[in-house]
Amino acid sequence: MPLHKTINCFPDTQILLWNITETAEMLSEGLHLTQRSLDRLRNMKSDAHRCGFLSVRQLLLSLGYQDSDLYYDEFGKPHLTDGKHISISHSYEYSAIIISDRITGVDLELRRDKIAIIADKFIEPSFILDKNDPDYISKLTVNWGVKEAVFKIRNEKGISFKDHIDVKLFEMSDKKTTATLHFNNLQRQFDVYFEEIAEYTIVYLFERH
Template identity: 80%
Template sequence: MPIYKATNCFPDTALLLWNITETAEALSEGLHLTQRSLDRLRNFKSEAHRRGFLSVRRLLLTAGYSDSDLYYDPFGKPHLSDGKHISISHSHNFSAIIISDRITGLDLELRREKIAVIAHKFAEPSFVLDQDDPDYINKLTVNWGVKEAVFKIRNERGISFKDHIEVKSFEMSDKQTTATLRFNNLERHFDVYFEEIEQYTIVYLFERH
């Protein structure tokens, strides 16, 4: 299947998703990859990794960019040469990118019951204790996604998901919440949006000025 969704979720922001059903070979057709990308592709151990990587390049193309417009800093964070902000995520059969004028982070997660086992390691007690909530797993997955997405914006050494990133409680029907990062002397606020697509949860957020 080609592109699953391409929307301007806000006037200054494009969100694109790919449902990966093709082989790596099919995905690479018509793509012009930089030498760096070709080297990276060659070093991936699994076909799943290659498909995720290539589907992201297809999404870039859909958004009007080529592989050579994308570069990475030494921490692995992606950047676009025109100065727009980009964040990337892949999970099993889906990949997603967000491109915005604002500082943004994105995470895509497959919802799994086993997230409950590690909830106490990353989530606030109010989330962990709410086990009777029918949306327990859904909310934990959003909570995790928020923290991954914040981390993708501010990937400073020593940030703890549990101690430094706080997600305001929400209902799934809200489709949005807020989050705060408090780390050393830094305090940053984020506007968070989330949705569920099949068995996946997508979270994207923007750092407030």
Template identity: 50%
Template sequence: MPLHTSFTAGSNTQVYVWKITESHDELWERTRNLKDVCITRLEGMKSEQHRRGFLSVRMLLQEAGYTDMDMFYAEDGKPHLKDGKNISITHSHNFSAIIISNENVGIDMEMQRDKITKIARKYCETEFSYLEPKNEATYIRSLTVIWGVKEAIFKMVSLPGISFKDHIDVAAFSMDNNSGEATLNFNDSCTNYNFHFKEIEGFTLVYSFEKDTTL
């Protein structure tokens, strides 16, 4: 199918979401201007799901007015756009998404699954003070948001040694407000972030910004 949704997320920031219903061949036929290194990378992917996710991200770039030629990866592993704008990328199962902004941004998308409760203690610590395990449905949804926030912030910073559990704290938030705050304490520095989330067909989309401390 074409673009699932796109929306503005603050000034000079746009989010694009693709629902992957096409086959690998259908996406390949519609993708323009792939770099040789990306073709090699695509050919080396054993999973068709990963190949479809890779190509759907290139479709999202096209929706935003770019091609694969306009994106490059820096030494820290983060993607960048040649026009100087920031970009972050995610894909999960049959969804992919990108966020493009003048600010440093991060994005993540995760399927809401029961098994996240089994690994919660691997990436949560302070968050257990407000989580409610007895309400299983809300617990799963909240844990998915928390994982997405930490993943999005990690993509923004892209530094080795960061622990989701020990270094990134997500403050108490309401599932009804679709936003919240988080803090990264790492290498003797503290950085605050705002995050927003959206639930789409059993998936959770999270995107984050560094908090403006000048206000």
């Protein structure tokens, strides 16, 4: 399936999702990849990874960006040559990009019960959940997605998901919440949005000025 969904959030922001059903060969059509991307593709161990990578380039192309408009810093964080902010995520059958004038991060996660097993490792003490809540797994997944997306904005060494990032409690029907990163002397607030698409959860957020 080509472009799966566009989420309209702010006029200066584009959020695009791809549902990956094609082969890597199909997903390569129309793309002009840089030598660096070709080398990366060749070194990828799985076809699933290659398809995630290529579907992101198809999403970029749909917005008029070539692969050469995208580059990575030494931490692996993506940037666009036109100065807009970009964040990328892929998870099995879906990939997502967000491009914005705002500082932004996105994360896609497949919802799985086994997230409950590692909840103690990333859930902060103030995020108190009822294990019998039918939305327990959904809420854990959003909490995790927030932290991955914050990390994509500020990937400083030493940031702990559990100790340094707090997510304000929410109901799934709210579709939004806020989060705070407090690390060393730094404090940053984020406006968080989330949505469930099939068995996946997308979380995207924006750093407040």
